[in-house]
Amino acid sequence: MIDWQTMPPLSALRAFSVLAETGSVVTAAARLGVTHAAVSQQIRNLEKTLDLALVSRSGRGVELTDEGRHLAEGLRQGFDEIARIVRDVTAAQDERALHLTTTPMFASAWLVPRLGRFRAAHPQADLVLDPSPTLRKLEPGGYDAAIRHGTGHWPGLEAVLLLPVSLVLVGSPAVLQGHDLADPETLTRLPWLSELGHAEALEFLARQGIPKPRRGGMVHLPGNLMLEAARAGQGLAVVTEGLVADDLRDGRLQVVRRDDTPRGYYLLTRPGIQRPPLRAFVRWVQREAAAAPVLSLAARPV
Numbered sequence: 404m405i406d407w408q409t410m411p412p413l414s415a416l417r418a419f420s421v422l423a424e425t426g427s428v429v430t431a432a433a434r435l436g437v438t439h440a441a442v443s444q445q446i447r448n449l450e451k452t453l454d455l456a457l458v459s460r461s462g463r464g465v466e467l468t469d470e471g472r473h474l475a476e477g478l479r480q481g482f483d484e485i486a487r488i489v490r491d492v493t494a495a496q497d498e499r500a501l502h503l504t505t506t507p508m509f510a511s512a513w514l515v516p517r518l519g520r521f522r523a524a525h526p527q528a529d530l531v532l533d534p535s536p537t538l539r540k541l542e543p544g545g546y547d548a549a550i551r552h553g554t555g556h557w558p559g560l561e562a563v564l565l566l567p568v569s570l571v572l573v574g575s576p577a578v579l580q581g582h583d584l585a586d587p588e589t590l591t592r593l594p595w596l597s598e599l600g601h602a603e604a605l606e607f608l609a610r611q612g613i614p615k616p617r618r619g620g621m622v623h624l625p626g627n628l629m630l631e632a633a634r635a636g637q638g639l640a641v642v643t644e645g646l647v648a649d650d651l652r653d654g655r656l657q658v659v660r661r662d663d664t665p666r667g668y669y670l671l672t673r674p675g676i677q678r679p680p681l682r683a684f685v686r687w688v689q690r691e692a693a694a695a696p697v698l699s700l701a702a703r704p705v
Contacts, residue, residue: 411452416478418445419457423467423475500529501680505550507534508598508626509668512646513566514550521687528680536600536626541673547681549671550688552643554664560671563685565692567667568645570607572660577636584659587613594638595621596629607641611660643668645695668692 422431422442432439450457457471467475505514510532518530533539539546541560555562574593583589590613597604604621624632630647633640634655643666650656670688677685 411449415445415449415452417482418442419449419471420475420478420482422446422458422465423471424479426465428465499544499678499680500531501548501684502531502533502546503548503550503684504533504535504539504546506536506552506598506601506626507628508630508642508646509550509552510534511627512630513668517691520691521684524687525680525683528683530680530684534625534627536598538671541671547672547678548684550668551671552666552668554666555669557669557671559674561674562669562671563689565668565670565688566645566695567665568643570603570641570662570664570666571644571647571658572607572611572639572641573633573647573651573656573658574639575634575636575656576654578638579657579659587611590639590659596632596638596640597621597623598626598629598641599623601626604641607660607662610662610664 418431418435418441421434422428425431425434428439428442432442435442446458455470456468457474459466459468511534514532518532521528521530533546538549538551538557541547541549550565551557552568555564572590578593582593595604622632622638629640630642632638633642634650639659644651644658644661647656651658670685672681672685
């Protein structure tokens with residue numbers, strides 16, 4: 404059993420091992436991503452802890468003492484074994500399918516039509532897509548990434564803006580015709596649609612100073628079905644503008660109100676090292692988002 408109370412700090416042992424391998428404080432510092440002063444301090448602290456001289460300093464050169472060479476060989480073997488075991492235990496994780504989650508609306512309108520390009524670029528990567536209105540927990544062995552619409556604030560997660568888009572209240576001409584849409588009271592009497600599991604419609608109304616619909620009622624549907632219902636004239640819907648850009652251009656839907664609060668679709672991941680399938684997806688989806696037209700984010704042919 405290791406007595407950790409008598410062991411030197413692992414950071415100091417790592418610094419000494421890299422110094423012994425490179426033979427240069429400057430090179431060791433560059434490999435470790437720290438200053439050469441920090442490496443020198445680590446070595447001095449290690450010598451103080453062990454009460455041994457590990458390096459012989461002459462000018463700008465560094466030479467190991469006999470004790471230093473003995474320690475360096477032991478550390479090399481130890482760190483090599485650690486690296487081998489880490490590779491063994493992470494191999495299965497690297498080959499595990501990539502698990503993604505996003506809303507049904509975004510999945511059907513933007514992501515799924517583009518996935519053919521991801522599969523063509525990364526045919527070896529298995530992918531599991533979960534269209535869910537609820538943000539799944541991102542954790543080791545579970546979901547790797549999520550794409551969500553919001554203001555960029557998800558505590559504990561790294562959020563990268565993919566597509567800056569606004570929320571708009573839309574309806575078909577059949578629903579809107581003959582109504583005074585500037586009158587909030589009129590809007591509360593019309594039928595409403597809401598994405599299942601989301602409160603965006605009610606939150607949108609609250610920010611606009613419009614009371615909850617009283618007479619028209621509200622039907623809750625999965626996001627992709629909500630879009631179809633809105634196009635079919637079954638009610639008003641709060642959606643992200645980019646996902647209905649083609650509908651607005653072709654007149655199937657019309658904007659009734661707009662929320663200019665800075666919002667967008669964000670790619671969410673856990674902090675830390677990303678396994679290869681996730682790194683590949685992150686690079687790919689950022690390229691896709693960068694290539695998407697700013698005002699027309701509707702799906703393009705694959």
